[in-house]
Amino acid sequence: MIKDWKQLLVMGSILLFASAMSAQAKWDISGTQAREGEDPYLQEKYWALNNSPMQQKLRNLKPFPVGVVYYQQRGDDLEAAKHEFETIRDLGFTALKQVQLVAPDNPEGFREEVFDAAIDIGISPWYYGKGGWANITPELLKELGIDMKLTEANMPAIQVHPKMIAHQKQVWHDRVDRMDQKPPKPEGMGEPGRNNPWMPERLLPPFAEWLEDTYGSMDALKEAWNCGYTGSCAFQTFEEAAAQLKGTGFDEYGNGTGKLSKDFRRYRDAMKFQSELIVENYQKTMDLYYDWDPDEPERTGGHQIFENQAMNTWDLEAQAKTADIGGSFYSSIHLTHHFFLTDHEILRPVYWQARIVADMFKGGWAATWESTGGPTQWSGHQGYTVDGQTMSQLIVSYLAAGLKGIGFWMWNSRGEGWEVGEYALTDIQGEPADRAIVAGNFSKKLQEHRFELWDSVDEPTVGILYSWENEAMLGRLSLGAYDMNTPVYKTDRDKQFRQFHSEARLGLSRALMNNNIPFEYLTERDLDAGLAARYPIIYLPYVITLKDEHIKALKSYVQQGGRLVADFPVLMLDTYGRLNKQHKDSDFAELFGLQTADFHHSFNRPIHFDGDALDTQYGALKINDAEVISTFENDLPAVTRHSYGQGEAVLINFEGSRMTYRKGNEKMEDILTYFTLGDIRPPYEVKGAQHSMVMRRSAPEADHYFILNENDGQAETIRVQSDVIKYGKAVNIYTDEALKSNEQGFEITVPARSGIWVRIEKP
Missing domain, CATH: 3.40.50.880 (Class I glutamine amidotransferase (GATase) domain)
Known part of the structure; x- marks a missing residue:
């Protein structure tokens, strides 16, 4: 019998605690598990998905450029540009994501002078950095008189050899000399607009050809389009069938309206056809520029990758695969433009976007060549804070997804027009802000570890x-x-x-x-x-x-x-x-x-x-x-x-x-x-995390763990452990701090609102 209210409170607390523990235990997923087999994650098959000569070159060079957009300010001449490039280099950045020379009174030859100056200062004037080097082969080592065998172990030393640096700089200078001769992109390139199934009249003849190639006969088409079951089909030719998807009132992005049919398949076909047109343009571009210069990477890309891709008449993966021959696939990741479908939440969605980019181009050089560099207020109709802590979370998310290149929009902000004063790594006075310092320091660490990052894989x-x-x-x-x-x-x-x-x-x-x-x-x-x-x-x-x-x-x-x-x-x-x-x-x-x-x-x-x-x-x-x-x-x-x-x-x-x-x-x-x-478990687990999320990439000699703490005001101590992997020394890469570790894993205090990168050895 309960004697008083104090005993009742104690009993109630015990019952509530037991209930909470029971609920927690009910959905428990603790424990770790190893996968058996020689190649349990099919890595050989993974790398074979996109395995062109260009991708093989990139896997050999292992570039990890971190670039910024230099935007010419009023009054900036060549000396001003050089000063900015030196600052960019000294902070740790390796490339210029873009060089925007916008002043109307720039003299003839100014662009070439600026590009050559960047090369001489020690940064790439193009987003791709060392990805645009000539491939390093035994023949090249012999030609340059570099007395080293071409092995993975020797590659870091080979790449910093003075003779190799001088040779590759000359490759870049030669590319600058030919810039004005580079063929223009085929018409229709650039970021695709959001379309829909209906088409302008000019696309109807090729759509009719596509239908005939796909179905072969009018009977097969009418069967596919459910004629009779979803209404009568009066068309008798492929041209007349294509006209069923004719639209009107198209905006500047190609988005129009048209009449509706109860049939479903015809709209799917119209989406597929238009997506293939976009991919065909991408492929023409890749082929054109690979023939022009097989050592210079090109890129294809997308945006709004949380949206329904088919409804926009896009095929993100097909667009990615066109980069197999030519170089890199990316998506722009702008906080202000690409997160409205997630109510402008950014911490997890940044990783999801990076994950999609990497997974659409498995085995290929995936990156984010245009990502947010600084705060915004009005240009995207949604304001954001981007400080050093935010920057650490962005970069850690990109690394965790396996991306191997970052381009920031931008180094210094526009001084006039739309986006005025926004997106910059520098402050309004042009001084590097804390976000620039953090990004540059991460870049320095990336250059130290890029060879192992290229060898790291998802499991x-x-x-x-x-x-x-x-x-x-x-x-x-x-x-x-x-x-x-x-x-x-x-x-x-x-x-x-x-x-x-x-x-x-x-x-x-x-x-x-x-x-x-x-x-x-x-x-x-x-x-x-x-x-x-x-x-x-x-x-x-x-x-x-x-x-x-x-x-x-x-x-x-x-x-x-x-x-x-x-x-x-x-x-x-x-x-x-x-x-x-x-x-x-x-x-x-x-x-x-x-x-x-x-x-x-x-x-x-x-x-x-x-x-x-x-x-x-x-x-x-x-x-x-x-x-x-x-x-x-x-x-x-x-x-x-x-x-x-x-x-x-x-x-x-x-x-x-x-x-x-x-x-x-x-x-x-x-x-x-x-x-x-069910009964399946990953190879590691996390203890003590209330606000932190942990991702892992595995290299032969070490595992790399990437940790995001979303809490704005509270650090927390977590433990990452495994019963199936033996570990050794662990270090916080950014701070060089040695962490408490043993054979089972490591312990770390994760600062509030931060991104952390940990390397732990596998003896």
């Missing part, structure tokens, strides 16, 4: 599927079908459909990142290349459609031992916009051990899981061979598992990944991570 536990076909289908859904202008139909939900896959992909990324689980994004092309087995787990976030061959590839992956996890809705449509009936002998039913009888939404009838009401779609499931491992509170299946071959397929019967798209749903993040991992 992902989860592969998150990034599907172009899925985004195309969601983009089509977002267009709607009816012109309903009465107020009751005024809703933005249709337009939101196009982002559901992006939201789910980023929601899962948040859950895994907050729980320190390493992940990569993989694509349909990665499945085609046989890379599925790189990932112990593959997750399908809001994937409503895939091509049949990719569903079969996932079946094979599971059959051979993989763990496939999907959340609802999954594979409800095929790529022609037809309902997947999921019959008992279908690939879906065989893989998941169940069928979806109906799909519902909790909008009008709440459904509860673990005490929480969920706002979600969910399925009425017919269970065949699957095991129900968790239920909703009304006993409907919430999570199922099905053994298939040597692996298993798990269905989370609600929109788990979309529920963690925005920050704050920590409980669902833990639930999602728990059901994603």
Whole structure:
């Protein structure tokens, strides 16, 4: 019997503590695990994905340029430019991301003088830095009289040999002498605008040719476009079919409007065709400039990479692959322009963007050649603070994702016009700000460790599927079908459909990142290349459609031992916009051990899981061979598992990944991570982190850990440990501070709002 109120309070505290501990234990994912096998992450296959002579040269030279944009100020002459270049060099930067010589009274030959001056001072006048050197070969060493064997161990010494430096400077000077002879870019290059399926009249003839090449006959086209089932098709020629996608009212970016059809496939085809036009332009540019100078890298790039790529008629990965022959793939990462889809949250999304850039160009030279250098107020309609601490977080995020080059917009700000006074590493008076000091110091450390960083690899536990076909289908859904202008139909939900896959992909990324689980994004092309087995787990976030061959590839992956996890809705449509009936002998039913009888939404009838009401779609499931491992509170299946071959397929019967798209749903993040991992664990774990996230890249002789503390006012001490990797000495790279470490890992106090880079030896 409880005697008084004090005893009651004590008992209540004990019960609350026990309840909290029980909830925490319920979704526990502690422990570490090694992957067995000679090449468990398929690194050879990874490096083979983009393996041109240019990429081989870059892997040999291992450049890691950190560049800035020099913007000519009023009154700046050659001597003023030289002074700035010396400051840039002394701070640790290695390149000029761009040289903007804008004064109208610059004399003839001024540009060449400025570029030559940069080379003589010791920085590259181009973003690519040492990536633009001539390749170092045994023949070149012999020609230069450098008495060293060309080995990886000797390469650092070879690259700083005075004869090599002099030779490569002359390569650059010769390139300056030919700058005015360089061919212009093919028409249509530059950052692609946001388009949509409808096309101006000039594109209809090539679209008609594309349709004929794709389908071969009018009957095949009409079958693909669901003629009869989604309305009659009066067209009799490919030209008439192409005209169905004619648009009007195009803006300067090519974005117009057109009539709607109830059919889905024709819009997918229009998106695919236009994306291939953009890629064709990129490829022409790469081929042109590689033929012009095979030693000078070129770059392709994108922006707005959180958006629905297909709906914009982009294909990010295809654009990346055009850089295989020519050099580098990048995306601009500007805090003020590229984060509106994440409510302008930046810490995690910076890493996610960098991760996407790296994973779209696996095995290739991926970088961010245009990233925020300083604060903004008005040019992007959203103001940001960028100080030294912010800069440390940005750079650590780029490194953690495996990028191997950074370009900052900009060194000094514009003095007039749009962007006036913004983005600069210097302050308004032109003095290097703390963010410039931090970036320069990181650059110095990068040059010391760039050889090992190039040898560092990701060892992902989860592969998150990034599907172009899925985004195309969601983009089509977002267009709607009816012109309903009465107020009751005024809703933005249709337009939101196009982002559901992006939201789910980023929601899962948040859950895994907050729980320190390493992940990569993989694509349909990665499945085609046989890379599925790189990932112990593959997750399908809001994937409503895939091509049949990719569903079969996932079946094979599971059959051979993989763990496939999907959340609802999954594979409800095929790529022609037809309902997947999921019959008992279908690939879906065989893989998941169940069928979806109906799909519902909790909008009008709440459904509860673990005490929480969920706002979600969910399925009425017919269970065949699957095991129900968790239920909703009304006993409907919430999570199922099905053994298939040597692996298993798990269905989370609600929109788990979309529920963690925005920050704050920590409980669902833990639930999602728990059901994603099952019994699988990464090779390291983190203890004591309340505000810090840890990423890892592995090199033969050391592991590199990258830590982000998001808390604005509180440092925290964390421990990174492993039961499956033996460790030695650990050091904070930026400060050279030796850390407390043993065979299991290291301990570090992470300052508030900071990015930390740790190297720990593997004896």
